Amino acid sequence: MKTNRITKTALLTGIALIIHVLEAQLPPIVPVPGVKLGLANVVTLLSLYMLSPRETVLVVACRLLLGSFFSGGWSQLMYAAAGSFLSLCVMIPLCRITPPKYMFLPSVLSAAAHNLGQLTVAVLVTCTPALFMYLPILTVSGCAAGLFTGLCAAAVYDRFPKTGKSA
């Protein structure tokens, strides 16, 4: 990996980590487990459009591990990891075929996938399939949060110098 790309990866990881830790300190917006804005996904989206999928996976993995370390949420790590894995599985191919202007579209679908991944782990951990009843409300909130983070990411991307992938 070239120094330029290592620097960008580290920078994006740092920004994502700060957002992740700050968001963890905020009280829940809606009293439903799993509903949150997921502002750190702004950085994940930017990373996919500026860097490569491999570097984006690194950014997300580092953010999850260090985020759990700094915010003391080790028990939440497996939920976040499952959600992020499924989210990246959706986001990576969709970002390849979607122009940056419309990055809110992969963001919405990946947010829904993120919630599905988290919920699946919750069902396995609690042995309670009834928790899938949360899927509709988590999908609605995921769509709204994904739209918001996608629009934020597109706005930031517009203001970024376009030297990204070729650098």
Place this chain on the structure above:
Amino acid sequence: MRNKTVKILSGVCALLFAVALGFVLIQYFSVSGEEIEILSDGKVIYTGKGVSAEPVYIDAVSAHGVNRIRIDANGVLVESADCKNLECVHMGYLKSAYMPIVCLPNNLVIRYTGSGEASAPDAISR
């Protein structure tokens, strides 16, 4: 090609949102039963009525922590917990058979058992 992709993805997003919203509305207006079940670490620790004239307190102790559950005239809720985010406490009273109270850090689930249709006259409804 890209315009077509954008249109297809927009349609998928809109459809997903509409279907999910439809289910949320159905869940919100659903009628629930009176019988509840409390599961801690996957084991049933309480089954019985979800309302009580006199407040009843149940401590759900798991390997991960403790949740204090209260059953009163208004229903059942988690009164206090030692988990970090306290989402289970913020959820308030159990409202719907389709939306159990969950404390993921302490592995606790409180839910209505059955659809509640049999106990329609004095069912808990939203």
